[in-house]
Amino acid sequence: MDTITASGRPFKVRRARLDDVAAIMALMADDPLGATREPADPAPYEAAFHEIEADPNHFLAVVTQGDVVVGTLQLTIIPGMSRGGTKRLQIEGVRIAGHARRLGLGVAVMEWAHEFGVCHGARLAQLTSDRQRPDAHRFYERLGYVPSHVGFKRPLMGD
């Protein structure tokens, strides 16, 4: 468990537990895009939790203030051949509760994630952000991210 600070207040970052799943679901549903695509049934989230937990290259994190989960993100370390065998830190599912965002918690969480990546040998952080999230794009650019790529998605069901 690590302590991070935003607006002078302490928060903890730790690996998520099964009993955090409901709080993670709530953060994902409390979002303009998530509201339309996150179901209420916990079963698929719990199944995903167990799969993430089983592989040490995935780290599903929660950020807490006291006993309350106020943020989550998922990190994956991806070794790769391109760019001279560069290892990547892939960041998915970043969600910070609105009141904590206003304290600057997002920046503190991302800086923590970058340290996690460096500690695991990653030399490149990468993430994609929906084109419908211009505020998020400004946030990532302030953190040093470059929008150099187009992020493509394709459903695989029904092939």
Add this chain to the structure above:
Amino acid sequence: MDTITASGRPFKVRRARLDDVAAIMALMADDPLGATREPADPAPYEAAFHEIEADPNHFLAVVTQGDVVVGTLQLTIIPGMSRGGTKRLQIEGVRIAGHARRLGLGVAVMEWAHEFGVCHGARLAQLTSDRQRPDAHRFYERLGYVPSHVGFKRPLMGD
């Protein structure tokens, strides 16, 4: 090992071996962007190969025509919490030799990758492509990919 077909000709797709690393390096260097960022020293690529090989959630593939490596790509299965616990197929480092691209091998390789994803439970394929590759973007859109996201990258060295 799987057989795929492009322009009526058979190709094989299989897991890369250590003795394929030189051919993969050559494919990565034979590229307008790769030419500037892929070093000649095989050591970091071999180290990356061993790390990829050690985790069953990563699959570094080569495509061969007879004994010759004519393509490569890397697949990673990423279980995740968002979108109702959707498992993702992450595709990185797609490189197909020029003469084989003209035979339509790229399409056949991507269709093979999608089957790999479905077999491993993935419901969403995702990749990013540099903004400087408009031909690649048209290729992915023809395959059903939607450019819904901005792909952000950030170096982690020197933090």
